[in-house]
Amino acid sequence: MYKFRSQAAADLIMLTPAGDRVLALLGREPAPKGIIEVADMAQAIERLSAAVAADEAARQQAPTDEDEGEGRRPAEAVSLRQRVWPLVQMLRTCQAADEPVVWGV
Template sequence: MIYKFKSKAAGDVIMMEGSGDHVLRIIGKQPAVKGIVEPADMPAAIAAIEAAVAAEEEARRQAQADAAAEGKTPPPGDGVSLRQRAWPLVEMMKRAIAADEEIVWGV
């Protein structure tokens, strides 16, 4: 499944199922074919994404430090971080908050 997030305040944001499901769970939504994020819920959603990004980056730094301490090669990353995957949706949320518009998908 592909998520196509839409808002009158910004251009569409498209995510593949795995990334979309992950981000939706972070913001407290169940992955679903259709959904909505209201402007009132967006500041908390942005904060949740930022906290998840910080946790992921800290875990990566810790893994690198542990590997260096043991004289091993750090484990490979996923290639594309949560920060990179979620950034377009966070930007959409910021614009939607300013315009008092919701974000929908699957409609």
């Protein structure tokens, strides 16, 4: 489980699979401890936004449960946008307050 913390925002908890995926989207290896420096937050927000846009484009193209035929993909219960939105908000808040985000500390 990941617990993202900062002096500027409330704690954010993610289960390990979601946290690992988010860290991979940020170009980081999943690790029990880490930090996102203020200088890296703009790029982190951009990466997460780009991943959300790509995920939503893929969802538009993929067959859903309502479509007929084999090879259809069941709709995920929680979208990537919903998973990363709290972290994006945390990063924006922390960037404005000039505070890093840490986990596992």
